Amino acid sequence: MNLDFLTIDVGTILFTLINTLIIFLVFKFLLFKRVDAILEQRKQEVNATYKKADDALASANSDKEKYASAMASAKEEASQIISRAEKNAQRQGEEILTQARQEALAVREKASFETEREKVQAREELQGEISDLAVELAQKIMEKEINKADHQRLIDEFLDEMTSEGEQA
Amino acid sequence: MEIGNLLRGSPDGIDVRGPGVLCSFDVFGVTINLTETVVISWGIILVVALLLNWITKDMKTKDISKKQVVAEWIVSTVYGLVDDTMGKHWHNFAPYIGALFTFSITGSLVSMLGLRSVTADFNAPLTWALVTFVLIHGTNIKTHGIGGYLKGYIDPVPVMLPINILSELATPVSMSLRHFGNVVSGMVITSLLYFALSAVTKSIGVAFMTIGIPAVASLYFDLFSGFMQAFVFIMLTMAYISNADGRNEE
Numbered sequence: 001m002n003l004d005f006l007t008i009d010v011g012t013i014l015f016t017l018i019n020t021l022i023i024f025l026v027f028k029f030l031l032f033k034r035v036d037a038i039l040e041q042r043k044q045e046v047n048a049t050y051k052k053a054d055d056a057l058a059s060a061n062s063d064k065e066k067y068a069s070a071m072a073s074a075k076e077e078a079s080q081i082i083s084r085a086e087k088n089a090q091r092q093g094e095e096i097l098t099q100a101r102q103e104a105l106a107v108r109e110k111a112s113f114e115t116e117r118e119k120v121q122a123r124e125e126l127q128g129e130i131s132d133l134a135v136e137l138a139q140k141i142m143e144k145e146i147n148k149a150d151h152q153r154l155i156d157e158f159l160d161e162m163t164s165e166g167e168q169a
Numbered sequence: 170m171e172i173g174n175l176l177r178g179s180p181d182g183i184d185v186r187g188p189g190v191l192c193s194f195d196v197f198g199v200t201i202n203l204t205e206t207v208v209i210s211w212g213i214i215l216v217v218a219l220l221l222n223w224i225t226k227d228m229k230t231k232d233i234s235k236k237q238v239v240a241e242w243i244v245s246t247v248y249g250l251v252d253d254t255m256g257k258h259w260h261n262f263a264p265y266i267g268a269l270f271t272f273s274i275t276g277s278l279v280s281m282l283g284l285r286s287v288t289a290d291f292n293a294p295l296t297w298a299l300v301t302f303v304l305i306h307g308t309n310i311k312t313h314g315i316g317g318y319l320k321g322y323i324d325p326v327p328v329m330l331p332i333n334i335l336s337e338l339a340t341p342v343s344m345s346l347r348h349f350g351n352v353v354s355g356m357v358i359t360s361l362l363y364f365a366l367s368a369v370t371k372s373i374g375v376a377f378m379t380i381g382i383p384a385v386a387s388l389y390f391d392l393f394s395g396f397m398q399a400f401v402f403i404m405l406t407m408a409y410i411s412n413a414d415g416r417n418e419e
Contacts, residue, residue, distance in 0.1 A: 003187035003204060003290075006349075011193070011201035012292035013299075019210040020272060020296065023217060027268040030221040034228060035244040038237075042230040 129165060133158065188290045206290040213275045213287070243267070254404070255411035269297060270403045277352050277395030281387060289356050294348035298341035301406045305340070305413045312415035344405055348398045355390030362386055
């Protein structure tokens with residue numbers, strides 16, 4: 001038995017309505033809900049991955065800045081140390097030089113002072129001896145009755161003595 | 170003789186009938202028929218459910234399988250179509266559109282398996298058109314209020330009332346008859362073609378005519394027409410419903 005070619009059949013409409021509802025539910029729960037869930041999950045994973053990458057980049061950048069500033073301060077410190085050392089060295093060198101100069105000056109002064117003193121001493125000694133000799137000569141003149149020739153000879157002797165003593169001194 | 174048969178129909182008859190009735194029972198005096206259409210629909214539902222269950226099984230977020238690509242493509246395509254045609258607030262309507270399209274196109278394509286097309290039974294497209302009709306008016310009342318909905322019938326002038334009512338009633342009728350007419354005419358033409366070709370075969374005595382030509386005809390009438398009508402049906406459904414939705418007007 002067949003229905004007419006073009007007929008409106010309540011039973012078929014009801015069944016088709018139920019079938020359409022079922023196929024709608026099949027699509028909703030077996031396809032759309034599942035795919036939506038997986039897409040949402042993927043979205044979250046992608047977001048998490050991006051966030052992780054951003055965090056890593058940010059920490060890398062801050063580390064880089066930290067290193068750069070550390071390097072800069074180290075360089076500055078090094079140059080400070082070097083300049084300080086240079087200054088120290090210069091100052092010390094100057095001090096040593098000044099001291100050496102002063103010492104040299106002192107040595108020279110001392111030496112000239114000694115020489116002067118010895119000269120004075122020598123002169124004093126010489127004068128003492130001359131006066132002794134004069135006294136001696138006077139005694140000799142007194143002691144002896146002498147002629148002119150002896151007299152001359154005595155003076156010559158005395159002068160010779162003087163000269164040789166002066167040369168010795 | 171054979172040519173005469175071709176012109177006035179065969180003694181075996183060109184068999185163009187309504188869907189077969191498998192059994193029928195009375196419920197409160199109304200005869201409920203369990204027809205070929207319904208049973209084939211059940212088969213379609215079963216196959217579609219198994220297929221969808223299979224392609225959406227073991228889905229992952231990375232290293233996805235080919236079937237998952239297909240599943241995601243279907244979902245995103247339907248979402249895109251619905252969002253473009255109806256607007257973002259109809260996003261959740263997508264599963265119905267997908268289901269309707271699938272039911273319609275598979276209902277037409279079962280003819281390629283030698284079964285009777287579900288959509289060649291007027292009751293199937295009529296049911297879908299009635300669902301669309303209810304959705305149109307439900308949406309209209311929901312967004313414009315019952316007063317605004319009723320006022321729409323005397324718009325722009327009260328004289329338009331009968332014309333407006335007719336045009337509203339014509340919507341499901343035209344939708345369902347268009348779908349039914351296209352599929353059933355394809356079916357009739359295919360039957361005629363088979364009959365004519367077998368008549369030619371009988372007169373020539375060689376059976377080659379029934380091999381190539383019906384395949385080409387089937388390609389157009391079943392595949393192209395079935396796809397076209399399913400597409401037209403969902404596009405019209407979306408257009409009418411979003412048209413009834415006042416939110417789309419601003």
